[in-house]
Amino acid sequence: MKRFFDAELETFRSQLILMGETAIEQVRTAIQALVEAKTGLAEQVIAADDRLDRLEVEIDNEAVRYMNLRAPIASELRLVIVGMKASHDLERVGDEATSIAKRAIKLSAEPPLKPYIDIPRMVSMALEMLRDALDCFLQVDEAKAVAVCKRDAEVDNLNRQLYRELTSFMIERPETISRAIELMFISKSIERIADHATNIAEEMIYLSQGKDVRHTEEVKKDGKPLA
Amino acid sequence: MADLSQAKPVVTRPVASAPPMAPRTPAAIAKEPMEVAFDISGFSLWYGANQALFDVGIQIPARAVTAIIGPSGCGKSTFLRALNRMHELTPGTRIAGRLRLFGEDLYAAAVDPAVVRRRVGMVFQKSNPFPTMSIAENVLVGLRLNGVNDRALLRQRLEESLRMAALWDEVKDILGRPGSSLSGGQQQRLCIARALAVQPEVLLMDEPCSALDPLATAKIEELINDLRASFTVIIVTHNMQQAARVSNRTAFFYLGRLVEYDETSTIFMNPSNPQTEAYVAGRFG
Amino acid sequence: MTTPSQFQPTARRHAWRKFTSGAMAGLMLVCAVAVMAPIFLVLFFLVREGASSLDWSFFTQLPKPSGELGGGMANAIVGTFTLLAMAAAIGVPVGVMGGVYLAEYGSDRANSWIRFTADVLNGVPSIVWGMVVYGLLVVPFKTFSAYAGGVALGFMMIPLVMRTTEEVLVLVPQGYREAALALGIPRWKTITVIVVRTALKGIVTGILIAMARVAGETAPLLFTALGNNFWSHRLSEPISALPLQIFTYATSAYDDWHRQAWAGALVLMGMILSLNILVRVLSRDRSFK
Numbered sequence: 113m114k115r116f117f118d119a120e121l122e123t124f125r126s127q128l129i130l131m132g133e134t135a136i137e138q139v140r141t142a143i144q145a146l147v148e149a150k151t152g153l154a155e156q157v158i159a160a161d162d163r164l165d166r167l168e169v170e171i172d173n174e175a176v177r178y179m180n181l182r183a184p185i186a187s188e189l190r191l192v193i194v195g196m197k198a199s200h201d202l203e204r205v206g207d208e209a210t211s212i213a214k215r216a217i218k219l220s221a222e223p224p225l226k227p228y229i230d231i232p233r234m235v236s237m238a239l240e241m242l243r244d245a246l247d248c249f250l251q252v253d254e255a256k257a258v259a260v261c262k263r264d265a266e267v268d269n270l271n272r273q274l275y276r277e278l279t280s281f282m283i284e285r286p287e288t289i290s291r292a293i294e295l296m297f298i299s300k301s302i303e304r305i306a307d308h309a310t311n312i313a314e315e316m317i318y319l320s321q322g323k324d325v326r327h328t329e330e331v332k333k334d335g336k337p338l339a
Numbered sequence: 340m341a342d343l344s345q346a347k348p349v350v351t352r353p354v355a356s357a358p359p360m361a362p363r364t365p366a367a368i369a370k371e372p373m374e375v376a377f378d379i380s381g382f383s384l385w386y387g388a389n390q391a392l393f394d395v396g397i398q399i400p401a402r403a404v405t406a407i408i409g410p411s412g413c414g415k416s417t418f419l420r421a422l423n424r425m426h427e428l429t430p431g432t433r434i435a436g437r438l439r440l441f442g443e444d445l446y447a448a449a450v451d452p453a454v455v456r457r458r459v460g461m462v463f464q465k466s467n468p469f470p471t472m473s474i475a476e477n478v479l480v481g482l483r484l485n486g487v488n489d490r491a492l493l494r495q496r497l498e499e500s501l502r503m504a505a506l507w508d509e510v511k512d513i514l515g516r517p518g519s520s521l522s523g524g525q526q527q528r529l530c531i532a533r534a535l536a537v538q539p540e541v542l543l544m545d546e547p548c549s550a551l552d553p554l555a556t557a558k559i560e561e562l563i564n565d566l567r568a569s570f571t572v573i574i575v576t577h578n579m580q581q582a583a584r585v586s587n588r589t590a591f592f593y594l595g596r597l598v599e600y601d602e603t604s605t606i607f608m609n610p611s612n613p614q615t616e617a618y619v620a621g622r623f624g
Numbered sequence: 625m626t627t628p629s630q631f632q633p634t635a636r637r638h639a640w641r642k643f644t645s646g647a648m649a650g651l652m653l654v655c656a657v658a659v660m661a662p663i664f665l666v667l668f669f670l671v672r673e674g675a676s677s678l679d680w681s682f683f684t685q686l687p688k689p690s691g692e693l694g695g696g697m698a699n700a701i702v703g704t705f706t707l708l709a710m711a712a713a714i715g716v717p718v719g720v721m722g723g724v725y726l727a728e729y730g731s732d733r734a735n736s737w738i739r740f741t742a743d744v745l746n747g748v749p750s751i752v753w754g755m756v757v758y759g760l761l762v763v764p765f766k767t768f769s770a771y772a773g774g775v776a777l778g779f780m781m782i783p784l785v786m787r788t789t790e791e792v793l794v795l796v797p798q799g800y801r802e803a804a805l806a807l808g809i810p811r812w813k814t815i816t817v818i819v820v821r822t823a824l825k826g827i828v829t830g831i832l833i834a835m836a837r838v839a840g841e842t843a844p845l846l847f848t849a850l851g852n853n854f855w856s857h858r859l860s861e862p863i864s865a866l867p868l869q870i871f872t873y874a875t876s877a878y879d880d881w882h883r884q885a886w887a888g889a890l891v892l893m894g895m896i897l898s899l900n901i902l903v904r905v906l907s908r909d910r911s912f913k
Binding site for chain 2 (some may be wrong): 797799801802803808809813821824
């Protein structure tokens with residue numbers, strides 16, 4: 113039956129969605145700052161990071177309050193716990209965005225090492241994963257969540273590929289070393305973002321079924337598809 | 340665990356300086372600044388030679404839900420009944436201290452207990468619609484026996500009260516049936532409608548759900564949540580989750596003393612007193 | 625110490641136990657039936673001896689002088705109803721209000737005295753009531769009267785009605801009183817409108833039982849209403865009643881009067897039986913129990 117405090121869970125969900133959108137926007141802006149060499153945008157990203165920090169605290173408080181006062185039923189309890197974990201992941205995504213923005217500022221002082229093609233591709237892949245994972249908060253879609261986990265491998269591959277490429281740059285032209293290292297870190301950040309998206313997707317599977325799929329074959333890159 | 344025989348520090352934060360809580364829920368928003376309904380200080384009560392309440396001091400907000408919790412025999416029901424002088428039905432009771440409702444001393448010599456009870460209605464643990472009366476008669480009995488005969492007014496109060504009690508849709512076509520023909524939960528809502536019909540300022544509820552199944556309980560809780568907007572509701576409950584769900588403020592009584600009184604979220608999440616913490620978690624009592 | 629074997633009876637012991645258990649149950653059934661037997665005996669005799677004398681004139685005519693055949697007990701039937709009405713007029717208000725006082729107002733100490741007195745009064749032999757009222761109303765006014773008979777029966781009803789009223793009021797759950805008082809309804813209205821109304825069926829039942837009880841009384845009427853063979857036009861005159869008429873006829877020497885006495889007893893029994901049946905019907909659904 114519908115309860116008067118159901119609205120609180122709706123608020124909780126929408127806070128999470130808001131946090132997710134904010135994190136995605138932060139990453140997107142940081143990459144734009146990198147590609148277009150706009151330090152202003154990068155500074156904006158760094159300044160806006162507290163918003164995510166504040167949202168994480170709010171979501172955690174609300175989760176604790178809900179657990180304490182509302183005697184949540186099992187599915188609500190999973191939502192609240194998953195929400196807490198997801199807010200932590202999103203906060204880390206925000207930290208990666210800040211780190212990308214900082215490196216974008218450094219890189220903007222020098223000419224680009226090479227045209228930015230792989231990095232935007234990786235980012236759009238990672239952000240798509242993040243969005244798909246977050247969509248599950250609104251509408252649980254287990255297949256989508258499993259797909260997110262499996263796509264993590266593609267981002268990892270891109271990261272490795274970029275790594276090799278940048279390594280060869282550094283060997284051939286030592287003056288590119290500092291720029292290449294920055295780009296390697298950026299690539300690593302993006303790879304981390306995809307990992308956080310994967311974490312959230314795994315949580316979503318737990319949310320829908322109460323089944324913990326972390327560290328199992330089901331979601332491993334080479335694992336068989338879910339029955 | 341704390342030694343329970345020494346129910347000591349009475350932590351009663353003054354209402355005005357209540358700490359701001361993370362208030363994002365609609366329930367929490369509608370609470371400050373608040374008007375005080377009951378202003379009680381130094382209130383003690385004796386049954387013959389036995390003292391049941393010791394020096395209780397509490398300010399209960401208007402148009403909010405206040406929950407009173409505590410183990411059996413802690414004096415919470417006694418306290419509730421003292422709020423509309425129902426305890427006087429037990430011979431040999433005696434009180435001391437100050438008890439004011441919106442500034443008016445309810446125990447002043449000139450105050451008629453019947454008038455107090457018209458202002459401070461009560462709903463009991465066991466639903467008790469009058470068995471000889473129909474649903475409509477049950478709702479209107481308080482008005483009729485207090486001298487209201489205007490048919491149009493009675494008709495209007497009947498519908499209003501039943502709507503407020505979330506019962507109108509279920510009974511509007513069977514108003515002539517005996518009140519006792521309803522289900523347990525409906526009977527309890529009928530009793531709430533009956534209490535609301537005389538337009539009290541305060542509604543006291545003495546474990547209103549303890550005889551009901553979970554679904555009927557949920558309905559009563561929804562109703563209490565709706566009543567918050569226009570009434571001062573004080574509810575005694577043994578169900579901690581219920582207190583946490585429906586109340587804005589919670590008072591914890593133990594051995595006749597008010598141990599702690601604060602925002603419900605504070606009482607449940609960060610109480611000052613270890614006894615309160617243990618009690619709300621079901622560790623004792 | 626007991627040994628385990630005592631708790632695990634042998635097959636023979638078990639059979640014996642079953643037998644004794646069945647035998648005891650059977651014995652008790654016989655006793656229960658024995659309780660019911662007299663009522664059938666009474667009805668059987670009354671109908672066998674009295675039914676033949678029951679006719680229309682029995683209900684419409686006055687008794688004929690001795691030696692003449694026919695006649696009826698019309699005056700006695702009307703007299704019984706008159707006396708019952710007078711008894712109820714005294715016994716019901718005093719008894720009900722006394723019962724309300726006991727249940728709702730009296731202190732424990734006063735109540736225990738009142739209850740004790742009422743119980744003693746219930747045990748006072750009916751002939752003693754007759755003598756008391758004889759001294760109270762017949763001697764001073766120098767005449768037997770319907771008043772005296774009504775008062776005697778009314779006095780007998782008071783403790784009966786009072787105790788049953790108290791008992792049914794106490795059965796009304798305290799919750800109804802509290803609910804009414806919590807609505808700001810004054811106490812006297814709570815008691816009259818809520819409590820008494822809730823217990824009304826029980827109170828009426830108690831009144832009917834008391835009336836059935838006094839309807840058959842003969843002894844108190846011998847010294848008070850006395851009885852006669854005519855229509856009584858004034859309540860200050862003697863009045864007849866069925867039990868009196870039956871007593872007179874049954875102790876007479878005439879066969880016709882004996883038959884009429886049987887018929888009168890049948891009518892009286894019929895009246896009391898119908899009162900009891902009414903009580904059963906009324907008390908069938910006492911919703912507050």
